[in-house]
Amino acid sequence: MVTIADVARHAGVAPSTVSYVLSGKRSISASTQARVQDSIRTLGYHPHAGARALASNRSNVVALALPLRTGMNVPVVMQFAASVVTSAREQDHDVLLLTADEGPASLERVAASAMVDGMILMDVEMHDPRVPTLRRLSQPSVLIGFPADATGLTCVDLDFTRAGALCVEHLATLGHRSVALIGAPQAVYERETGFAQRTLAGFTTEAVRRRMDVTSRSCEASHTAALHTLTELFTERPALTGLVVHNEAALSYLLEALRRLDRQVPRDVSVVAISPDEIAERHDPPLSSVVIPADEVGRQAVHLLMSKLDGSPTPASTLLPPRLAVRSSTAPPPH
């Protein structure tokens, strides 16, 4: 292994000088810098991460905790993860991947052993068991999603309340008077996942405010469940013309079920999805949707964490405004 001493010898300087060239923490003459950089390149020097972490008390690694719970939307989670990795690399950090297998203990472990400088948690529940652990740890963290009590935490997410309201607004503007939200599987609500609840709240509140007829259902991701949910819904509310779907996994099944039930989109019923763009676009007809900006959320999470790491003041809560993409699945209701 090539060490900093080898580089120093090769460049005819002290090891500390090499270190300062690398970190830029002291001024070094241009000529020395050039010489050192040359030596680094010709010798193929890479600083030993462990040694660096030991000496500097910084590992340049952040943890990313992905619970991968049932009912979570896998492609979206993956987009988050990819975006976090990319953004972290831009700030010279690597990403350690944690799952929920060990529960909060894994956070404790990687933090206490100084493997990571900070952590990003996804899929946060209202009463997330990881939150108390988080508060106890010395490393900073950023949550993607909001727990019930977010005091002292840094959280970022799409503003799902407004997303729910935005869907209603779009449908109302088109003239719909009876709308329903089809949400995540029951399990997601039972564990009180914040984003699901907030969408529902935003949706319902806005619909009530506009004196619309409003209801909601959870739905599993299967053909049978989709068919059943829709049948029930239309039986209960014959006048239902506006559907908001916040459940990407069930999306195709629901659309197919609508066809089975001979409801044409958007002639008979309008559909708004809350999902990433790529997914909404792919359906037939392409779906009007409120975008889940996974990339942006991931990037924000990393930026917030980096701010905390270098001690900059950091907003406690960041809510990204929802954006509506109007495509071909929404139209005025039949009369």
Added chain:
Amino acid sequence: MVTIADVARHAGVAPSTVSYVLSGKRSISASTQARVQDSIRTLGYHPHAGARALASNRSNVVALALPLRTGMNVPVVMQFAASVVTSAREQDHDVLLLTADEGPASLERVAASAMVDGMILMDVEMHDPRVPTLRRLSQPSVLIGFPADATGLTCVDLDFTRAGALCVEHLATLGHRSVALIGAPQAVYERETGFAQRTLAGFTTEAVRRRMDVTSRSCEASHTAALHTLTELFTERPALTGLVVHNEAALSYLLEALRRLDRQVPRDVSVVAISPDEIAERHDPPLSSVVIPADEVGRQAVHLLMSKLDGSPTPASTLLPPRLAVRSSTAPPPH
């Protein structure tokens, strides 16, 4: 931070003794062990990962390289990843997540800086640019998938050749004489992804061997593409009754398109999917399928890597046998 010296002091032993208790590399009396373990617990000691890596030349971290290329099946990739993380944790290792952003350079970086002890690469192409880098590195690695030239590498994957053949066999046994494979998007074939090509080869060879009428198509994941592909296929081969789908993203679209075309499954056409169980089960009708055992592949990859890490002899290539799950989407052809 609690250090090994604190523990040693608290337990009344030398730091080295604590280290040996932790590593088990020397025999320590039961009483001392108990005392040390006690102190560790009461002080809440966690060894400093960096210090450990520096002194022992082992980081207990493995890299997982997920290219996240277009057309790759996201849920499957996620399953792999989850399984890798879980298996690695069982062997006391953590997982560093790499994407393709930096190309082979990221492998080089994490290896040269001793951040990781070894690496697992997913989504390997026939002529993968990472392979030359891999050969150059001193750390061992395991590939999920096979490049064209696998000499000197350790690879593991589902035996896609046999998987393709198995689908044909199943359809042939039911009496089908004309079959088609619907595979991944064009892009996947163009970059010569091994598994896609091998499935096609296994499928075609077996069908030819059985003197069946055989063809294949690639297909994008969209409603339009699915409809188009099927229309073309049925126009070209009116007698076509057996469909093998190796493209989970397009699966729902294809089934829906079949309904549009008034082909009932399995009455008019039998469908075999190559996909994870959960996905095949969810469709209507539940699909007969060849299972992609993502968990098992991930676990094997980790085990192989661990073997290489402790110098055990390791098979160069591990092909997991495919398993057919017969559900309701296959039946004898109409006559």
Added chain:
DNA sequence: ACAGTGAGTTGAAGCGCTTCGATCCGGCGA
């Protein structure tokens, strides 16, 4: 009785890096 054995334990030497004084030196103001 005594060397030999081996289990149990220790002290100290690093591992490769960062960082904190300390040092050197050329130029500046007084």
Added chain:
DNA sequence: TCGCCGGATCGAAGCGCTTCAACTCACTGT
């Protein structure tokens, strides 16, 4: 002319751990 300043560089300490050689001590076999 002298002292001083500050840019550039160096040397050494130390981060927390593992590991090796060495030591102790109770036993064993002869």
